Amino acid sequence: MFAETCFNEMYAPDGSVRPHYQAIAQWLTDTPQDRVQQMRQAAQMLFHRVGITFAVYGDDSGAERLIPFDILPHIIPIAEWRELQAGLRQRVRALNMFLHDVYHEREIIKAGRVPEAKIIGNAQYRAQMQGIGLPAGVYAHIAGVDLVRAGQGEYYVLEDNLRTPSGVSYMLEDRKMMMRLVPELFGCQQIEPIEHYPDLLLDMLRSVAPQGVHNPTVVLLTPGQYNSAYFEHAFLAQQMGIELVEGADLFVEDAVVYMRTTGGPQPVDVVYRRIDDEFLDPLAFRPDSMLGVPGLLQAYRAGSVTLANAIGAGIADDKSVYPYVPDMIRFYLGEEPIIANVPTYLLERADDLAYVLAHLDELVVKEAQGSGGYGMLIGPTASAREREAYRERILEAPHKFIAQPTLALSTCPTFVEQGVAPRHIDLRPFVLSGKDIVMVPGGLTRVALKEGSLVVNSSQGGGTKDTWVVG
Numbered sequence: 001m002f003a004e005t006c007f008n009e010m011y012a013p014d015g016s017v018r019p020h021y022q023a024i025a026q027w028l029t030d031t032p033q034d035r036v037q038q039m040r041q042a043a044q045m046l047f048h049r050v051g052i053t054f055a056v057y058g059d060d061s062g063a064e065r066l067i068p069f070d071i072l073p074h075i076i077p078i079a080e081w082r083e084l085q086a087g088l089r090q091r092v093r094a095l096n097m098f099l100h101d102v103y104h105e106r107e108i109i110k111a112g113r114v115p116e117a118k119i120i121g122n123a124q125y126r127a128q129m130q131g132i133g134l135p136a137g138v139y140a141h142i143a144g145v146d147l148v149r150a151g152q153g154e155y156y157v158l159e160d161n162l163r164t165p166s167g168v169s170y171m172l173e174d175r176k177m178m179m180r181l182v183p184e185l186f187g188c189q190q191i192e193p194i195e196h197y198p199d200l201l202l203d204m205l206r207s208v209a210p211q212g213v214h215n216p217t218v219v220l221l222t223p224g225q226y227n228s229a230y231f232e233h234a235f236l237a238q239q240m241g242i243e244l245v246e247g248a249d250l251f252v253e254d255a256v257v258y259m260r261t262t263g264g265p266q267p268v269d270v271v272y273r274r275i276d277d278e279f280l281d282p283l284a285f286r287p288d289s290m291l292g293v294p295g296l297l298q299a300y301r302a303g304s305v306t307l308a309n310a311i312g313a314g315i316a317d318d319k320s321v322y323p324y325v326p327d328m329i330r331f332y333l334g335e336e337p338i339i340a341n342v343p344t345y346l347l348e349r350a351d352d353l354a355y356v357l358a359h360l361d362e363l364v365v366k367e368a369q370g371s372g373g374y375g376m377l378i379g380p381t382a383s384a385r386e387r388e389a390y391r392e393r394i395l396e397a398p399h400k401f402i403a404q405p406t407l408a409l410s411t412c413p414t415f416v417e418q419g420v421a422p423r424h425i426d427l428r429p430f431v432l433s434g435k436d437i438v439m440v441p442g443g444l445t446r447v448a449l450k451e452g453s454l455v456v457n458s459s460q461g462g463g464t465k466d467t468w469v470v471g
Helices: 019-030 033-050 078-102 116-120 168-181 183-187 197-207 230-240 296-302 313-317 322-333 350-358 384-396
Strands: 053-055 064-066 069-077 142-149 155-161 218-221 243-245 250-253 256-259 270-273 306-308 363-367 401-405 411-416 419-428 430-433 444-447 463-470
Touching: 019 069, 019 183, 033 064, 033 069, 033 168, 033 411, 069 078, 069 168, 069 411, 069 419, 069 444, 078 142, 078 155, 078 313, 078 322, 078 430, 078 463, 155 313, 155 322, 168 183, 168 197, 168 230, 168 444, 168 463, 197 218, 197 230, 197 270, 197 430, 218 230, 230 243, 250 296, 256 296, 350 384, 411 444, 411 463
Parallel strands: 069 463, 218 243, 218 270, 270 306
Antiparallel strands: 053 064, 142 155, 142 419, 142 430, 250 256, 363 401, 411 419, 419 444, 444 463
């Protein structure tokens, strides 16, 4: 199914430049390489000055790092984007219907399309959410859907991120940087805008306020400055003109959430939370959590506050639930999926387990609830010792793992130390669901900067590119 050769985003198989890359190809021809290098260094300095950094969990130094930025964009023709957009809307709509269903009637389980144990036994299942009605029936208000492109240029969904997806601040800052460094490239072609994302996000958050609230107060709840994505939390709050709060800034009284202000308590209607479920409310989840708000779940169940994303949405981004998403689309929408899944082996199945153990050197194996590129085995590049150690982990708890073919991810020209060279990429568009499903054209393109690497995550040394959707 997957070709050995990679799809090249810029060059056709005959070596010609694809039409939507003509402008950048001409710019590369006309611009001396040392000038490009200067731009690259200027971008790094500006990002550092603005404070666009992230922390790496498990890094004993505690140092924050810059995410490397590449000056050569990932370009998508608008007709191709429209097809992707339709597929993303379809997928996120079905995922929200699935989440509503599993916390209410469970029709998909009754129909035998998803095993009950896959839901009730899931670490992300929250029994406290059973029967709660949510505005517009939306659970995943902000979804980051990771797309990859295989050898023939066909797109696949690699994974869904429905808990607290991150990266949108890098998407916006990358665009600002490109407009600053190469304004001439924006003047000679139609590049679809993305700057209005914070406005779309705020409109969506306001649209899902509790019923009867006409001028909702929206806040962004952060774990604090030591969180790896704190820059993004502060950035988005500032861009939307809303308060950035920590758990200690909020309290619950009579099932209503209030924010402490210099003018006294102020009711809060919508909380855009960037804290994981288990830390949100020490009375309902982890009693040792210092990050959450005691009584928040009580207010949520009473319908006086909306949380985005909803508690319990993580069921739908568990990697062992991912293989069922095409069936969800058929079950809830009566449609065929527009964007396909990557074929996936569920290691709890005896046949799949036997196959994967026999082909560890060919496959990518992931933890079902892993994220950030941690806990993966990339069979073709792993050593025999690493594969053997991973085999032991799998055998201890097969149900905690999935496996997929090693995709020949598409490559995009990237400016590295040696000059311009192909590097593997993926794309994370951000889908906003309220009364409508909206998104800006493109998303965050992540690039594996190490030659031959397929791991694009920033925590694993990946970088980012601006993503242009061109008319």
